[in-house]
Amino acid sequence: MELYESQLIAYAATLLNGDLERARDVVQDTFLRLYLAEPEKVRDSVKAWLYTVCRNRAFDILRKDSRLTFTDDDMLQSYCDARPDPSHSADTHELYDRAWELLEGLSSNQREVIRLKFLHDCSYKDIARITGLTTGNVGFLMHVGLKKLRELLNHELAQSA
Amino acid sequence: MNTPQNLDNPDLTAYALGELDDDQRLIVSAWIDQHPEAEPELDQVCELAHSLHTCAPLSSHRLHPHQRLAVLAGPQRVRELVAAASTAQRTQQQHRQKLNAWRVAKFAAAAAITFGVFIAGTHYGQRSIAEVTQASLPQPNTKLKKAEIAIAAAPKPATESPIAKPALSVPAIAAVSVTKPQPAPQVSPVPPKAKQPVVVATLPKAALPKEEATSARPPRLAIYSQAYTNATRDALTSLTLRPSETRPQPAKNSTPALGAPLPLDQAAKPAPTRSAKTPELLIHDWKAEVATCPWDESHRLVRLVLQVPGEQPAATSSDFAYALQVTFDPNYVRSYRLLAQRAVTPATMDAAAVHVAWYELTPNGIQNETATRNLGRVTLPGARFTTQVMTPFDGTAMQILDRSTHWQNSREDFLFETALVGFGLLLRGEKDIGSLDHALVLHLAEKSASDDRTGERHKFVKLVKQAQQSAGL
Numbered sequence: 001m002e003l004y005e006s007q008l009i010a011y012a013a014t015l016l017n018g019d020l021e022r023a024r025d026v027v028q029d030t031f032l033r034l035y036l037a038e039p040e041k042v043r044d045s046v047k048a049w050l051y052t053v054c055r056n057r058a059f060d061i062l063r064k065d066s067r068l069t070f071t072d073d074d075m076l077q078s079y080c081d082a083r084p085d086p087s088h089s090a091d092t093h094e095l096y097d098r099a100w101e102l103l104e105g106l107s108s109n110q111r112e113v114i115r116l117k118f119l120h121d122c123s124y125k126d127i128a129r130i131t132g133l134t135t136g137n138v139g140f141l142m143h144v145g146l147k148k149l150r151e152l153l154n155h156e157l158a159q160s161a
Numbered sequence: 162m163n164t165p166q167n168l169d170n171p172d173l174t175a176y177a178l179g180e181l182d183d184d185q186r187l188i189v190s191a192w193i194d195q196h197p198e199a200e201p202e203l204d205q206v207c208e209l210a211h212s213l214h215t216c217a218p219l220s221s222h223r224l225h226p227h228q229r230l231a232v233l234a235g236p237q238r239v240r241e242l243v244a245a246a247s248t249a250q251r252t253q254q255q256h257r258q259k260l261n262a263w264r265v266a267k268f269a270a271a272a273a274i275t276f277g278v279f280i281a282g283t284h285y286g287q288r289s290i291a292e293v294t295q296a297s298l299p300q301p302n303t304k305l306k307k308a309e310i311a312i313a314a315a316p317k318p319a320t321e322s323p324i325a326k327p328a329l330s331v332p333a334i335a336a337v338s339v340t341k342p343q344p345a346p347q348v349s350p351v352p353p354k355a356k357q358p359v360v361v362a363t364l365p366k367a368a369l370p371k372e373e374a375t376s377a378r379p380p381r382l383a384i385y386s387q388a389y390t391n392a393t394r395d396a397l398t399s400l401t402l403r404p405s406e407t408r409p410q411p412a413k414n415s416t417p418a419l420g421a422p423l424p425l426d427q428a429a430k431p432a433p434t435r436s437a438k439t440p441e442l443l444i445h446d447w448k449a450e451v452a453t454c455p456w457d458e459s460h461r462l463v464r465l466v467l468q469v470p471g472e473q474p475a476a477t478s479s480d481f482a483y484a485l486q487v488t489f490d491p492n493y494v495r496s497y498r499l500l501a502q503r504a505v506t507p508a509t510m511d512a513a514a515v516h517v518a519w520y521e522l523t524p525n526g527i528q529n530e531t532a533t534r535n536l537g538r539v540t541l542p543g544a545r546f547t548t549q550v551m552t553p554f555d556g557t558a559m560q561i562l563d564r565s566t567h568w569q570n571s572r573e574d575f576l577f578e579t580a581l582v583g584f585g586l587l588l589r590g591e592k593d594i595g596s597l598d599h600a601l602v603l604h605l606a607e608k609s610a611s612d613d614r615t616g617e618r619h620k621f622v623k624l625v626k627q628a629q630q631s632a633g634l
Contacts, residue, residue: 001232010220020222021533021562028228064446099212117178118213124180136171139180143171146209153209 001031004047007120008054014115015058022061030054048126051116055130102152110145113138168202177206249545256440256474389496389523389593392489396537400485400502400518404442404469404476407506407514440474442483442544445513449539449561452571454521455579455605457595462500462568463520463561464575465539468513470547471506483544487520489537493563495525501582519582524563536561573609577618580605584625599629 012023454460
């Protein structure tokens with residue numbers, strides 16, 4: 001629990017548009033479901049199992065929200081407002097610091113595989129298991145996502161120069 | 162695995178990230194040796210990967226203590242959840258069995274009536290209608306409902322004969338509607354010369370479709386606007402939900418064109434009252450939204466929304482009522498008042514009705530504007546969600562969370578409905594409405610009119626302007 005608690009909350013929060021309270025609820029639910037799970041299914045990779053369940057629960061909540069057509073526009077707005085001015089990034093090193101912020105310019109599935117890889121240290125196989133994609137798809141999304149991210153960084157660099 | 166053909170290849174990225182197995186790595190490595198132009202590409206991927214690893218935002222968020230306790234006490238909690246789920250499943254199964262038994266009983270009753278009518282028609286088919294009526298029903302004083310029998314005699318006799326309003330029994334109706342075709346002179350009514358009324362059986366009232374006007378029922382809006390209630394003295398308030406009031410009417414074309422008439426002596430009787438216990442109220446979902454009150458920003462406006470399926474056992478009788486209990490936390494809420502309650506009937510049977518309630522709250526003391534506060538909770542005893550989800554949350558209660566949302570940042574639906582409620586307060590000249598006036602209502606309505614698919618919002622804006630002019634403002 002100590003090992004995955006914070007990481008799972010961060011992961012769920014990204015899926016739930018930054019809603020930390022609901023992310024905590026989801027993570028609590030995920031840990032409780034671990035008790036119900038068949039040991040054979042979990043034994044292979046506890047980490048991938050926890051992320052998979054956490055992801056599914058978060059999407060359940062998002063689906064429920066969309067059924068009622070409630071959208072968290074406030075959170076989206078606050079996110080957009082919180083992005084720092086690009087002119088503040090002067091050199092390449094700072095630009096690389098901004099890589100996580102520029103990640104928002106990618107598509108949602110590209111963002112997710114990159115987060116799972118670099119933020120949560122998941123392998124391609126783990127990511128495939130969590131997201132339900134094939135390993136080949138994960139590799140493709142990662143490749144395209146990193147390529148796009150490099151383009152965005154180059155664009156920022158050109159602007160700051 | 163194939164050898165990479167160019168630099169734009171996912172395998173090169175996977176190679177740079179160490180995601181290839183030994184065989185694949187050797188193949189890609191050999192290809193890179195032959196294509197030195199790939200090395201800068203790999204370096205860039207490695208550098209970016211390193212940056213993403215090292216600059217990854219750290220998460221320090223933890224579960225709340227009570228959540229942690231719930232997880233650590235997991236096995237016990239899970240046993241409780243499993244027990245609760247199995248109980249709910251058993252209840253649902255019993256309900257389904259009862260429903261099936263009721264359907265079988267209805268089918269059997271319909272079959273028995275049809276068979277009885279057929280037999281009776283066979284026996285009495287040779288007689289004329291008038292003969293049958295006279296022979297079988299010598300009760301002169303029995304009254305008939307207009308919808309059940311139409312008297313088709315042309316001029317009504319001055320003095321009503323004893324057979325003018327007969328009470329038809331099963332054989333009489335059967336002779337009219339179900340008997341096999343007979344030669345015309347035998348089954349035709351009494352000739353007009355005899356000036357005897359012809360009794361024509363029509364659909365009994367119970368079988369007639371309900372009035373069409375009710376199928377397009379407008380949303381029911383009940384404005385309460387109670388005085389403020391002190392949350393310390395009385396933290397619990399309750400609203401009554403009657404799902405039968407928002408039950409959609411069946412579609413017009415679902416009414417059968419032809420119906421076998423019920424025996425009148427049966428149709429005239431009131432429907433048998435069943436002493437069934439109140440069924441569980443099924444709800445799809447519920448939600449509580451909180452924002453600052455536009456006419457008094459120190460107050461909070463709470464909008465509670467429930468989605469209730471239109472077609473369910475709880476909607477079959479107006480006797481079934483459910484209490485939506487709202488409990489405010491006196492630590493955060495000084496006083497509250499119910500502004501309005503609204504119920505929208507769905508257009509179709511498979512859609513859900515929407516129940517909405519608005520409260521205005523006075524927060525208690527000076528609050529930290531950025532913190533999320535739990536203003537109270539909503540419970541609905543006797544209700545069950547249509548989707549059974551195994552969760553650690555208390556599924557029978559909903560928290561009313563105040564995230565300090567300013568009303569200007571609320572959703573358009575919230576703003577528009579706030580304008581509606583505010584306009585209602587103005588029209589009735591309510592007290593304690595702060596800076597609420599027509600201009601504010603107009604501002605709220607116009608701010609929320611961008612997504613106006615039905616045109617109702619622009620109509621409302623026009624209406625408010627007219628009201629403003631009429632008031633001389």
